[in-house]
Amino acid sequence: MPKTVVPEEKRRRRRPTRGGTVLSERLIVEAALRLLREHGSAGLTARRLGLALDCDPSTLYRYFRGMDEIILAIGDALIGQALHGWVPGGEWRADLRALGLRIHAAYIAHPQAAVLTTSRVTGRANELAADEVVLGVLHSAGLPAAETVRVYHAFIDQTLAFAALDAASLALPNAALRAEEVVWRSTYARLPASSHPHIAGIAPLLAAEMVTSAYPAALDLLLNGIAALRGRG
Amino acid sequence: MPKTVVPEEKRRRRRPTRGGTVLSERLIVEAALRLLREHGSAGLTARRLGLALDCDPSTLYRYFRGMDEIILAIGDALIGQALHGWVPGGEWRADLRALGLRIHAAYIAHPQAAVLTTSRVTGRANELAADEVVLGVLHSAGLPAAETVRVYHAFIDQTLAFAALDAASLALPNAALRAEEVVWRSTYARLPASSHPHIAGIAPLLAAEMVTSAYPAALDLLLNGIAALRGRG
DNA sequence: GCGCTAAGGTCAACGGCGTTGGCATAAGGA
DNA sequence: TCCTTATGCCAACGCCGTTGACCTTAGCGC
Structure with missing residues (x-):
């Protein structure tokens, strides 16, 4: 499996999933936040994320090294929201x-x-x-x-x-x-x-x-x- | 399965496990603390606890409603240690x-x-x-x-x-x-x-x-x- | 001491989890 | 247009918590 995840800014080939959507880190993090709100803090699972994004769970490993890295990305998104527009x-x-x-x-x-x-x-x-x-x-x-x-x-x-x-x-x-x-x-x-x-x-x-x-x-x-x-x- | 867990102070029949030890809430909590220290905070599992105590994982359900209740008991033990001997x-x-x-x-x-x-x-x-x-x-x-x-x-x-x-x-x-x-x-x-x-x-x-x-x-x-x-x- | 009852042990199985190796396909540079 | 390879999908592995059925024996009433 992808020993090396292609960093977001280097992505060229953007192939749609069977559902027709083109994935991105942003899309994945947003779906994860939705899942967390709906199913609780234990409700974020690779399978559910795949279901929500209409893609295979293993596809997520093309974007993150594992669930843990997805969690870190979610944390960073929250900090981003906190600082957004602040002067x-x-x-x-x-x-x-x-x-x-x-x-x-x-x-x-x-x-x-x-x-x-x-x-x-x-x-x-x-x-x-x-x-x-x-x-x-x-x-x-x-x-x-x-x-x-x-x-x-x-x-x-x-x-x-x-x-x-x-x-x-x-x-x-x-x-x-x-x-x-x-x-x-x-x-x-x-x-x-x-x-x-x-x-x-x-x-x-x-x-x-x-x-x-x-x-x-x-x-x-x-x-x-x-x-x-x-x-x- | 045990819909109702017998509270610790009401226990009469104390049957040994296949390993020969007689279980108790205390013994289980102590084993759990040991597992946590050795295997990290994700290392506490029912199967491992069964292995450490030499009993079937399902036996734990005679003492606690589930892993979550074991975790609560661990927390209470920590508070107990904090207060122990304090005047x-x-x-x-x-x-x-x-x-x-x-x-x-x-x-x-x-x-x-x-x-x-x-x-x-x-x-x-x-x-x-x-x-x-x-x-x-x-x-x-x-x-x-x-x-x-x-x-x-x-x-x-x-x-x-x-x-x-x-x-x-x-x-x-x-x-x-x-x-x-x-x-x-x-x-x-x-x-x-x-x-x-x-x-x-x-x-x-x-x-x-x-x-x-x-x-x-x-x-x-x-x-x-x-x-x-x-x-x- | 003797039997009965049920507490408390074991076993096997269920569905769900994260993760991986192999494979198919199509995007996009040449 | 062709080739390479990024990126998607599938099937499978070994974990997990939990449950229902079963069995054994401790301990009570006599």
């Missing part, structure tokens, strides 16, 4: 805040895909572009190089980490989702105050709070921390 | 810090298992105990109920989110790990300054920074934020 405003704090929220939002918009991709380093074009943008903003904030890297790390990891966690609960298949709901309503809400006094005291508040994202609050704390660094330096 | 010191900030670091460390100690479990709500005994402990500490800090819930949410999500992210890179199978290394060394380190000036300027610093965890720094920021809330309230 820096020039004020580091507002810019960083917007970037964080945009990246988080882009992942949350495709939770099933986010689950598969948030913790992968792809080295693909959009990921590199995003890193470059964030480092540029930090540079404009006037941080010394050593602190720039530390802050960059904290910022990007916190954003991805919350995106992953928030996506995970949004992406649970319906059965598991309902199971978790049941856990919250039955187990937590009915714990006897004798053994678990603190949970019992605020179980309803908990159930309401835990369905929202803690990311915006955490982001603002981080930005405060960066501001403090600048003041000191 | 509150009475000072809320030190207590919260210790709790966060212990939970993070317990997951990081089993990265392949952490990848599978960090974002799951189990409702099992150890998880409930941990929640109770954290809420107890926040209560002792004197926060009003509404803020207790918000802070609890931010604290626990941040801890789990970073644990998941940090575990994910530690848990990558060797092949993928080497691939990411290559990305850092080749792609990032050799980007031309013309297209990616900021990355090119600090690539060596980045490569060194990105292999550590940003959690301790993020945790301290959060604790600062809580302290500020108390001062205000």
Whole structure:
């Protein structure tokens, strides 16, 4: 089989599948996103992808080395969507805040895909572009190089980490989702105050709070921390 | 098949497997943790578990409803390890810090298992105990109920989110790990300054920074934020 | 001690998965 | 127009989780 996948920009012979469509990386990634949304994060399979694109599953190996590489491409597409149309405003704090929220939002918009991709380093074009943008903003904030890297790390990891966690609960298949709901309503809400006094005291508040994202609050704390660094330096 | 799994504490008939060992939830979870460490986070399969325990894979269904329930049990065991032997010191900030670091460390100690479990709500005994402990500490800090819930949410999500992210890179199978290394060394380190000036300027610093965890720094920021809330309230 | 019941073990099979080697065909440069 | 070879398709391999039927024996009531 194709030991060497022909890179997208070098493709010349564009032969249609039995369904008549001409494939491309873009088309495959888009179909994968559709499948993920419809069938959940475990619903992306080579066979289903073939079915959706009306081609043989093995054809996908002409475009990607395997399912894993398709997943990386999906991740890069999400980052691309996050950055699409963004222009820096020039004020580091507002810019960083917007970037964080945009990246988080882009992942949350495709939770099933986010689950598969948030913790992968792809080295693909959009990921590199995003890193470059964030480092540029930090540079404009006037941080010394050593602190720039530390802050960059904290910022990007916190954003991805919350995106992953928030996506995970949004992406649970319906059965598991309902199971978790049941856990919250039955187990937590009915714990006897004798053994678990603190949970019992605020179980309803908990159930309401835990369905929202803690990311915006955490982001603002981080930005405060960066501001403090600048003041000191 | 067993529509109803007999709960562990109700087990009476303890029949040995063909290998002569008598099974239990504990034994199964321990074997699973061993498999995960040896074969990576995708290496936990019912067949392998059967091989490791010298029993038929279908026997596992007498103890758990399926692989997913085994994964939840593994997660609960990790939380149990994190809390094991911990006693509150009475000072809320030190207590919260210790709790966060212990939970993070317990997951990081089993990265392949952490990848599978960090974002799951189990409702099992150890998880409930941990929640109770954290809420107890926040209560002792004197926060009003509404803020207790918000802070609890931010604290626990941040801890789990970073644990998941940090575990994910530690848990990558060797092949993928080497691939990411290559990305850092080749792609990032050799980007031309013309297209990616900021990355090119600090690539060596980045490569060194990105292999550590940003959690301790993020945790301290959060604790600062809580302290500020108390001062205000 | 003895029998009965059913818990808990085993076995074989199902459908689905990612991936691969071999083959057919048609695109596009010469 | 011909030839090469990129790119599509097919069939098959060895995994996977899960299930239903079967069998064995532990442990209870007497």
